[in-house]
Amino acid sequence: MSAPHRDLRLMQEQAGELDARLAATRHTARSGDQLVKATVTGQEKLLELRIDDRALHGAHVQNLGLSIVEAVRNARGAARASSLPHLNALFGKQPPPIAAPEPARREAARDDEENFEELDFLTDDEPETGGGRW
Amino acid sequence: MNSEERLYHLAKEIDARVAAVEQAAKTGESLPLVLDIGAGLGTVTVDGLGGLVSVDLARDAVAAQTGASLAGHVLRAITDAESAAATRRTSMLDDAARETR
Numbered sequence: 001m002s003a004p005h006r007d008l009r010l011m012q013e014q015a016g017e018l019d020a021r022l023a024a025t026r027h028t029a030r031s032g033d034q035l036v037k038a039t040v041t042g043q044e045k046l047l048e049l050r051i052d053d054r055a056l057h058g059a060h061v062q063n064l065g066l067s068i069v070e071a072v073r074n075a076r077g078a079a080r081a082s083s084l085p086h087l088n089a090l091f092g093k094q095p096p097p098i099a100a101p102e103p104a105r106r107e108a109a110r111d112d113e114e115n116f117e118e119l120d121f122l123t124d125d126e127p128e129t130g131g132g133r134w
Numbered sequence: 135m136n137s138e139e140r141l142y143h144l145a146k147e148i149d150a151r152v153a154a155v156e157q158a159a160k161t162g163e164s165l166p167l168v169l170d171i172g173a174g175l176g177t178v179t180v181d182g183l184g185g186l187v188s189v190d191l192a193r194d195a196v197a198a199q200t201g202a203s204l205a206g207h208v209l210r211a212i213t214d215a216e217s218a219a220a221t222r223r224t225s226m227l228d229d230a231a232r233e234t235r
Contacts, residue, residue: 046186046216049209051201061196065176065189068208072186 014090019043022083029074031067035060038071044079046072151231158230162223169215172207175199182223184216 022042030037035055039048049071055064135143163182170177176191189208196204 046209046212049205049212051205051208053201056196056199056201056204061191061193064196065191068189069186072212 011090018086018090022079022086025079025082027075027079027082029071029078031071031074033060033063033067036064036067036071038068038075040072040075040079042079042083044076046075154230154233155227158226159223162226165222167215167219167222169211169218171211173199175204175207178208178211178215180212180215180219182219184219184223186212186216 023045025042026039026047027042028037028039033055035052037048037050038046040046049068051064051068054060055067060067161182165182166179166187167182168177168179171189171191173195174192175195176189178189179187181187189212199207
């Protein structure tokens with residue numbers, strides 16, 4: 001088997017394992033008023049919704065729809081935050097040609113930082129280079 | 135038609151198909167989908183990608199529910215709406231790809 005095929009197959013296996021792991025993971029979050037609780041999988045699929053009986057009475061009922069949306073969004077946000085590093089680790093490495101120019105940009109940024117640090121903020125002297133900045 | 139002309143027309147056809155599919159994807163993403171919650175309890179709205187946008191409850195109908203029963207109805211409505219939005223989007227993309235053939 002050639003190297004690209006081997007890499008692709010390995011990546012498919014890893015993606016399958018990650019998918020299974022995410023499907024088995026549970027994330028639970030509540031609404032701000034604590035009356036609604038939502039549970040989602042690591043793939044953000046909504047599994048369970050619990051509504052406190054207190055939410056059906058008094059002033060709470062007016063905001064119940066919002067609380068449901070909030071609990072679901074919070075649970076999905078937690079699932080996304082948890083799965084993102086794994087997904088990035090799996091797919092982020094993939095296209096080497098795109099990653100190649102990055103060090104050049106970082107170099108440029110570092111140069112700027114060095115110039116900035118060299119400026120003396122305690123004197124009125126004009127900097128030697130880039131005089132337009134002051 | 136010579137081979138160059140055939141290639142030119144083929145490329146134009148591919149461009150048109152890609153544009154139509156992109157347009158269908160945009161339309162599918164921007165169209166919300168509203169679905170009734172069972173037992174006349176209200177509606178849920180999801181965006182074109184299936185994300186939950188809002189839950190609007192009918193106050194009078196909700197008063198007769200327990201938290202558990204209401205949660206069951208709402209959960210079913212949300213999952214149905216999200217699934218319907220995904221199906222609609224797929225179908226729009228398929229239609230767009232088919233129409234330009």
